[in-house]
Amino acid sequence: MVFIGFFTVRFNNKKHDAFLTFLKKTGYKLTTKPLKVIKSRKNGAHLRKANFDVEIAVEAMKRIGKFDVFMLFSGDSDFDYLIKELKRNGKKTIVASLKHHISKELIESADYYLNLKKIKNEIQRRE
Numbered sequence: 001m002v003f004i005g006f007f008t009v010r011f012n013n014k015k016h017d018a019f020l021t022f023l024k025k026t027g028y029k030l031t032t033k034p035l036k037v038i039k040s041r042k043n044g045a046h047l048r049k050a051n052f053d054v055e056i057a058v059e060a061m062k063r064i065g066k067f068d069v070f071m072l073f074s075g076d077s078d079f080d081y082l083i084k085e086l087k088r089n090g091k092k093t094i095v096a097s098l099k100h101h102i103s104k105e106l107i108e109s110a111d112y113y114l115n116l117k118k119i120k121n122e123i124q125r126r127e
Contacts, residue, residue: 003067004028005059007052009035031055057082064089071095072110075102083109 006023010016010032024030036049053076060070060082070086072079075097083093083106095102095110098117107113116123 002027003059003063005031005056007031007055009033009050011035029059031059053078060086064091068092069094072106073097075106077103077105080105080109087111 004027006020006028008020008030010020020030020032031052033050033052038047038049039045040047056072056074056079064086069092070083071094072083073096075095079095080103083095086093087109092112093110094112094114095106096114096116097106099115102113
C-alpha cells in the first residue's frame with residue numbers, strides 16, 4: 001500500500017488552492033487547517049502557528065499494519081518518539097530534510113537520513 005500524505009496550512013488563495021487540487025488529483029491525501037495567529041504575551045508580536053505533529057503521528061499509527069517503510073519529510077525532533085515506535089513495530093524509517101534543519105535525534109533514530117541538498121539537482125524545478 002502506498003499512502004502519500006501532505007499536511008499544510010490552508011491559505012485560501014487561488015494559487016495555493018490550485019496547488020492543493022493538483023496534489024489531490026495526483027494521489028496525495030491532504031490534511032489542512034487554518035493558520036493560527038497567536039499574540040505573544042512577552043512582546044505583543046503575532047506568532048504564526050500550524051503544527052501537524054499529532055496528525056502525522058495518528059495517520060502513521062492508523063496505517064501501521066499496511067506499510068513496511070515510513071518516510072518523513074521533517075527535521076522536527078518531536079517526531080523522534082514516532083520514529084522509535086515505528087521501528088519497535090518492525091518498520092523501516094527514512095527521514096528527509098535539509099542538513100541544518102534536522103535534529104540530531106532524528107538522524108540517530110531513523111534507519112536512513114536523506115539530506116535533500118544532496119539530491120537537489122534531481123528534484124528541483126526546471127525553468
